[in-house]
Amino acid sequence: MTAARTPLMAGNWKMNLNHLEAIAHTQKLFFALNDKDYAAVEVAVLPPFTDLRSVQTLVDGDKMKIKYGAQDISAHDSGAYTGEISGPMLSKLKCTYVAIGHSERRQYHGETEPVVNAKVKAAFRNGIVPILCVGEGLDIRKAGDQVSYTLAQLDGALEGVPAEDAEAIVVAYEPVWAIGTGEVATPEDAQEVCGAIRVRLAELYSQELADKVRVLYGGSVKSSNAAGIMAKPDVDGALIGGAALDPEEFVKIVRYRDQAVG
Numbered sequence: 001m002t003a004a005r006t007p008l009m010a011g012n013w014k015m016n017l018n019h020l021e022a023i024a025h026t027q028k029l030f031f032a033l034n035d036k037d038y039a040a041v042e043v044a045v046l047p048p049f050t051d052l053r054s055v056q057t058l059v060d061g062d063k064m065k066i067k068y069g070a071q072d073i074s075a076h077d078s079g080a081y082t083g084e085i086s087g088p089m090l091s092k093l094k095c096t097y098v099a100i101g102h103s104e105r106r107q108y109h110g111e112t113e114p115v116v117n118a119k120v121k122a123a124f125r126n127g128i129v130p131i132l133c134v135g136e137g138l139d140i141r142k143a144g145d146q147v148s149y150t151l152a153q154l155d156g157a158l159e160g161v162p163a164e165d166a167e168a169i170v171v172a173y174e175p176v177w178a179i180g181t182g183e184v185a186t187p188e189d190a191q192e193v194c195g196a197i198r199v200r201l202a203e204l205y206s207q208e209l210a211d212k213v214r215v216l217y218g219g220s221v222k223s224s225n226a227a228g229i230m231a232k233p234d235v236d237g238a239l240i241g242g243a244a245l246d247p248e249e250f251v252k253i254v255r256y257r258d259q260a261v262g
């Protein structure tokens with residue numbers, strides 16, 4: 001990656017850790033991470049909605065440099081949408097980020113491209129940076145269509161999003177077959193699609209914008225494989241699931257530069 005893009009290591013806790021466990025977990029990160037870590041890497045956690053207030057209180061109280069965000073956002077800002085959490089609610093909690101279009105939302109909650117697109121716009125409308133998740137399933141990968149499939153998801157999610165918003169977006173390439181499976185994409189696999197995402201951003205907007213956007217890799221990232229993936233020029237960080245639930249392992253990933261490139 002270029003020096004101009006600060007790497008982002010974001011831990012997606014998924015539906016794990018209640019608010020008491022979240023407090024204990026965040027405190028462990030507070031004691032483990034230091035200014036050198038924060039100078040080298042931006043660190044973020046994406047807890048469940050019910051944990052956000054507790055995490056906010058700790059981060060504010062201890063002046064932690066860790067960022068936090070949500071795992072989803074409603075496309076609507078208020079109203080009769082039972083069970084939804086709105087952008088204004090998340091921005092009131094000072095969320096920096098929100099994951100949008102995670103494959104688990106697409107797969108289990110029927111999120112289509114227009115829904116993902118509306119959520120991306122809702123995030124920007126409320127001053128929250130989307131971490132837009134894209135990536136192919138195993139059948140698509142076996143057919144060799146991973147690039148065209150992922151770029152079509154990117155196109156759909158960014159439809160009607162102006163450059164002044166899009167330049168802040170974070171894109172996470174997460175091949176579905178590598179999520180929670182222990183099956184990691186090779187650094188070359190990650191680079192192929194992350195590089196294609198950057199080329200498409202340049203086509204949709206400009207090279208200058210594409211050079212600013214951080215493209216993450218996600219899918220079975222661990223401390224043992226993070227350095228190899230991060231060595232690729234178009235990979236600017238990682239969206240980490242299972243390994244982010246272990247604070248020590250997460251901190252090792254944040255310190256990927258200390259690990260050997262495998």
Ligand SMILES: O=C[C@H](O)COP(=O)(O)O
Nearest residue numbers: 012179180219220241242
């Ligand atoms: O959001 C995170 C990704 O789904 C990756 O999850 P994982 O690291 O458990 O494979």
